[in-house]
Amino acid sequence: MEVNQKNDYKYLFGLVGKNINYSFSRGYFKTKFENEHLTNCFYTNFDIPSIEEFPKLIKQHPNIKGFNVTIPYKESIIPYLDTLDDTAKSIGAVNTIEVKDSKLIGHNTDYYGFMKSLEPNLNKNHTKALILGTGGAAKAVAYVMRLLKIDYNLVSRTSKPHQLTYNNLNTEILDKYHLIINTTPLGTFPEISNKPDIPYNLLTEKHLLFDLIYNPEKTTFLTLGEEKGASIANGSKMLVLQAEKAWEIWKQNLNL
Structure with missing residues:
Protein backbone atom coordinates (compact mmCIF):
# COMPACT_ATOMS: atom_id res chain seq x y z
CA MET A 1 0.00 0.00 0.00
CA GLU A 2 1.33 3.40 -0.99
CA VAL A 3 1.70 6.37 1.34
CA ASN A 4 -1.24 8.28 -0.12
CA GLN A 5 -3.51 5.23 0.26
CA LYS A 6 -2.57 4.90 3.93
CA ASN A 7 -3.47 8.52 4.36
CA ASP A 8 -6.95 7.87 2.93
CA TYR A 9 -7.86 6.35 6.30
CA LYS A 10 -9.08 8.64 9.06
CA TYR A 11 -7.07 6.82 11.72
CA LEU A 12 -3.70 5.25 10.97
CA PHE A 13 -1.65 3.06 13.32
CA GLY A 14 1.59 1.21 12.83
CA LEU A 15 4.47 -0.80 14.19
CA VAL A 16 7.92 0.80 14.29
CA GLY A 17 10.81 -1.64 14.16
CA LYS A 18 13.49 -3.21 12.02
CA ASN A 19 13.04 -6.39 9.95
CA ILE A 20 9.49 -6.85 11.21
CA ASN A 21 7.75 -8.76 8.42
CA TYR A 22 7.21 -11.59 10.91
CA SER A 23 5.37 -9.34 13.36
CA PHE A 24 2.13 -10.22 15.09
CA SER A 25 0.75 -6.69 15.37
CA ARG A 26 -0.25 -5.96 11.77
CA GLY A 27 -2.27 -9.16 11.41
CA TYR A 28 -3.82 -8.79 14.84
CA PHE A 29 -5.09 -5.27 14.29
CA LYS A 30 -6.20 -5.98 10.72
CA THR A 31 -8.44 -8.76 12.04
CA LYS A 32 -9.58 -6.63 14.99
CA PHE A 33 -10.57 -3.72 12.77
CA GLU A 34 -12.44 -6.04 10.40
CA ASN A 35 -14.28 -7.85 13.19
CA GLU A 36 -15.30 -4.60 14.87
CA HIS A 37 -16.21 -2.95 11.52
CA LEU A 38 -13.74 -0.12 12.09
CA THR A 39 -13.49 0.73 8.40
CA ASN A 40 -11.87 4.11 9.09
CA CYS A 41 -8.86 2.47 10.86
CA PHE A 42 -5.77 0.95 9.25
CA TYR A 43 -2.63 -0.65 10.71
CA THR A 44 0.67 -1.09 8.89
CA ASN A 45 4.36 -1.82 9.47
CA PHE A 46 6.89 1.01 9.53
CA ASP A 47 10.07 -0.95 8.96
CA ILE A 48 12.90 1.57 9.24
CA PRO A 49 16.67 0.94 9.01
CA SER A 50 17.51 3.40 11.81
CA ILE A 51 15.61 5.33 14.44
CA GLU A 52 16.69 8.58 12.79
CA GLU A 53 14.01 7.84 10.16
CA PHE A 54 11.20 8.03 12.72
CA PRO A 55 10.41 11.79 12.47
CA LYS A 56 9.71 11.36 8.75
CA LEU A 57 6.81 9.05 9.54
CA ILE A 58 5.01 11.81 11.41
CA LYS A 59 5.40 14.24 8.52
CA GLN A 60 4.39 11.68 5.90
CA HIS A 61 1.28 10.51 7.76
CA PRO A 62 -0.78 13.36 9.26
CA ASN A 63 -3.53 10.86 10.17
CA ILE A 64 -1.28 8.75 12.43
CA LYS A 65 -2.89 8.19 15.83
CA GLY A 66 -0.62 5.64 17.44
CA PHE A 67 2.43 3.45 17.14
CA ASN A 68 3.62 0.21 18.61
CA VAL A 69 7.39 -0.05 18.99
CA THR A 70 9.47 -3.22 18.82
CA ILE A 71 13.08 -4.39 18.58
CA PRO A 72 15.47 -2.60 18.41
CA TYR A 73 13.88 0.80 19.11
CA LYS A 74 12.08 0.54 22.47
CA GLU A 75 14.75 2.63 24.18
CA SER A 76 16.26 4.66 21.34
CA ILE A 77 12.87 6.10 20.35
CA ILE A 78 12.47 7.94 23.67
CA PRO A 79 14.39 11.12 22.69
CA TYR A 80 11.96 11.59 19.78
CA LEU A 81 8.92 11.72 22.07
CA ASP A 82 7.41 14.77 23.77
CA THR A 83 6.75 13.03 27.07
CA LEU A 84 6.45 9.65 28.82
CA ASP A 85 3.80 8.45 31.19
CA ASP A 86 4.98 7.53 34.68
CA THR A 87 5.21 3.80 33.98
CA ALA A 88 7.25 4.16 30.80
CA LYS A 89 9.49 6.62 32.64
CA SER A 90 10.06 4.13 35.46
CA ILE A 91 10.76 1.27 33.04
CA GLY A 92 12.96 3.26 30.66
CA ALA A 93 11.44 1.71 27.55
CA VAL A 94 8.44 2.40 25.30
CA ASN A 95 6.37 -0.02 23.23
CA THR A 96 3.30 2.15 22.64
CA ILE A 97 3.05 5.75 21.45
CA GLU A 98 -0.08 7.85 21.68
CA VAL A 99 -0.45 10.80 19.30
CA LYS A 100 -2.56 13.41 21.06
CA ASP A 101 -2.87 17.08 20.12
CA SER A 102 0.21 16.70 17.91
CA LYS A 103 2.22 15.44 20.89
CA LEU A 104 3.92 12.04 21.05
CA ILE A 105 3.34 10.37 24.41
CA GLY A 106 5.27 7.21 25.29
CA HIS A 107 3.65 4.34 27.18
CA ASN A 108 4.67 0.80 28.11
CA THR A 109 2.03 -1.92 27.83
CA ASP A 110 4.60 -4.74 27.66
CA TYR A 111 4.81 -4.85 31.43
Missing part, protein backbone atom coordinates in the same frame (compact mmCIF):
# COMPACT_ATOMS: atom_id res chain seq x y z
CA TYR A 112 1.02 -5.32 31.74
CA GLY A 113 0.88 -8.09 29.14
CA PHE A 114 3.83 -9.88 30.69
CA MET A 115 2.60 -9.61 34.27
CA LYS A 116 -0.91 -10.85 33.51
CA SER A 117 0.39 -13.79 31.47
CA LEU A 118 3.09 -14.72 34.00
CA GLU A 119 1.07 -14.62 37.23
CA PRO A 120 -1.08 -17.74 36.58
CA ASN A 121 2.12 -19.78 36.08
CA LEU A 122 3.87 -18.77 39.30
CA ASN A 123 4.38 -21.14 42.23
CA LYS A 124 5.57 -20.42 45.75
CA ASN A 125 9.16 -21.38 44.90
CA HIS A 126 9.39 -18.78 42.10
CA THR A 127 10.94 -16.14 44.33
CA LYS A 128 14.07 -15.45 42.28
CA ALA A 129 14.33 -14.82 38.55
CA LEU A 130 16.98 -14.72 35.87
CA ILE A 131 16.18 -12.27 33.07
CA LEU A 132 18.04 -13.21 29.91
CA GLY A 133 18.84 -10.03 27.97
CA THR A 134 19.20 -6.37 28.87
CA GLY A 135 17.17 -4.50 26.24
CA GLY A 136 13.84 -2.70 26.37
CA ALA A 137 11.81 -5.88 26.91
CA ALA A 138 14.11 -6.89 29.77
CA LYS A 139 13.45 -3.54 31.43
CA ALA A 140 9.69 -4.14 31.32
CA VAL A 141 10.19 -7.62 32.79
CA ALA A 142 12.42 -6.24 35.55
CA TYR A 143 9.71 -3.69 36.39
CA VAL A 144 7.22 -6.54 36.81
CA MET A 145 9.65 -8.41 39.04
CA ARG A 146 9.79 -5.38 41.30
CA LEU A 147 6.01 -5.12 41.37
CA LEU A 148 5.68 -8.80 42.27
CA LYS A 149 8.55 -8.58 44.78
CA ILE A 150 10.56 -11.25 42.99
CA ASP A 151 14.33 -10.89 43.31
CA TYR A 152 16.02 -10.91 39.92
CA ASN A 153 19.32 -10.74 38.10
CA LEU A 154 19.93 -9.70 34.50
CA VAL A 155 22.04 -12.07 32.41
CA SER A 156 24.15 -10.73 29.54
CA ARG A 157 26.85 -12.03 27.22
CA THR A 158 29.24 -9.37 28.49
CA SER A 159 30.31 -8.64 32.04
CA LYS A 160 28.77 -5.51 33.55
CA PRO A 161 28.28 -4.28 37.12
CA HIS A 162 25.28 -5.85 38.91
CA GLN A 163 24.73 -8.36 36.09
CA LEU A 164 25.52 -12.02 35.54
CA THR A 165 27.02 -13.49 32.40
CA TYR A 166 25.97 -16.81 30.92
CA ASN A 167 29.29 -18.23 32.12
CA ASN A 168 28.24 -17.45 35.71
CA LEU A 169 25.23 -19.77 35.53
CA ASN A 170 26.08 -22.85 37.56
CA THR A 171 24.44 -25.34 39.92
CA GLU A 172 24.44 -22.89 42.82
CA ILE A 173 22.67 -20.20 40.77
CA LEU A 174 20.13 -22.54 39.15
CA ASP A 175 19.29 -24.07 42.53
CA LYS A 176 18.18 -20.63 43.73
CA TYR A 177 16.69 -19.05 40.60
CA HIS A 178 13.68 -21.10 39.52
CA LEU A 179 12.15 -18.53 37.17
CA ILE A 180 14.03 -17.93 33.89
CA ILE A 181 12.71 -15.40 31.39
CA ASN A 182 14.07 -15.03 27.87
CA THR A 183 13.76 -11.47 26.55
CA THR A 184 16.32 -11.94 23.75
CA PRO A 185 15.32 -12.65 20.12
CA LEU A 186 17.30 -15.91 20.13
CA GLY A 187 15.12 -18.65 18.66
CA THR A 188 12.74 -16.43 16.73
CA PHE A 189 11.55 -17.74 13.35
CA PRO A 190 13.27 -18.46 11.00
CA GLU A 191 16.38 -19.07 13.13
CA ILE A 192 14.55 -21.48 15.40
CA SER A 193 17.60 -23.55 16.37
CA ASN A 194 19.15 -20.59 18.21
CA LYS A 195 18.77 -20.45 21.98
CA PRO A 196 20.15 -18.63 25.03
CA ASP A 197 23.35 -20.24 26.29
CA ILE A 198 22.16 -21.46 29.68
CA PRO A 199 23.06 -24.86 31.28
CA TYR A 200 19.89 -26.73 30.32
CA ASN A 201 21.19 -29.88 32.03
CA LEU A 202 20.72 -28.13 35.40
CA LEU A 203 17.01 -27.45 34.90
CA THR A 204 14.45 -29.34 36.99
CA GLU A 205 10.70 -29.59 37.53
CA LYS A 206 11.04 -26.66 39.95
CA HIS A 207 11.89 -24.28 37.12
CA LEU A 208 9.52 -22.15 35.08
CA LEU A 209 10.80 -20.98 31.69
CA PHE A 210 8.99 -18.05 30.12
CA ASP A 211 9.91 -17.01 26.56
CA LEU A 212 8.70 -13.66 25.24
CA ILE A 213 9.03 -15.12 21.73
CA TYR A 214 5.75 -16.30 20.19
CA ASN A 215 6.95 -17.56 16.79
CA PRO A 216 7.60 -20.46 16.95
CA GLU A 217 5.08 -21.40 19.62
CA LYS A 218 7.66 -23.59 21.34
CA THR A 219 11.23 -22.34 20.99
CA THR A 220 14.31 -24.50 21.50
CA PHE A 221 14.72 -22.74 24.86
CA LEU A 222 11.28 -23.96 25.94
CA THR A 223 11.67 -27.40 24.40
CA LEU A 224 14.90 -28.12 26.23
CA GLY A 225 13.39 -26.88 29.49
CA GLU A 226 10.32 -29.03 29.06
CA GLU A 227 12.51 -32.08 28.46
CA LYS A 228 13.98 -31.52 31.93
CA GLY A 229 10.54 -31.30 33.53
CA ALA A 230 10.36 -27.51 33.74
CA SER A 231 7.07 -25.65 33.29
CA ILE A 232 7.02 -23.48 30.18
CA ALA A 233 5.09 -20.53 28.76
CA ASN A 234 5.50 -18.41 25.62
CA GLY A 235 4.73 -14.81 24.74
CA SER A 236 1.50 -15.27 22.77
CA LYS A 237 -0.88 -14.28 25.57
CA MET A 238 1.39 -11.39 26.51
CA LEU A 239 1.18 -10.06 22.95
CA VAL A 240 -2.61 -10.00 22.92
CA LEU A 241 -2.80 -8.35 26.33
CA GLN A 242 -0.26 -5.63 25.50
CA ALA A 243 -1.97 -4.97 22.14
CA GLU A 244 -5.39 -4.57 23.75
CA LYS A 245 -3.94 -2.26 26.39
CA ALA A 246 -2.40 -0.16 23.59
CA TRP A 247 -5.77 0.00 21.86
CA GLU A 248 -7.39 1.25 25.09
CA ILE A 249 -4.88 4.10 25.12
CA TRP A 250 -5.36 5.01 21.45
CA LYS A 251 -9.14 4.85 21.25
CA GLN A 252 -9.56 7.51 23.94
CA ASN A 253 -8.55 10.04 21.29
CA LEU A 254 -10.77 8.69 18.51
CA ASN A 255 -14.33 9.51 17.48
CA LEU A 256 -15.56 6.00 16.78
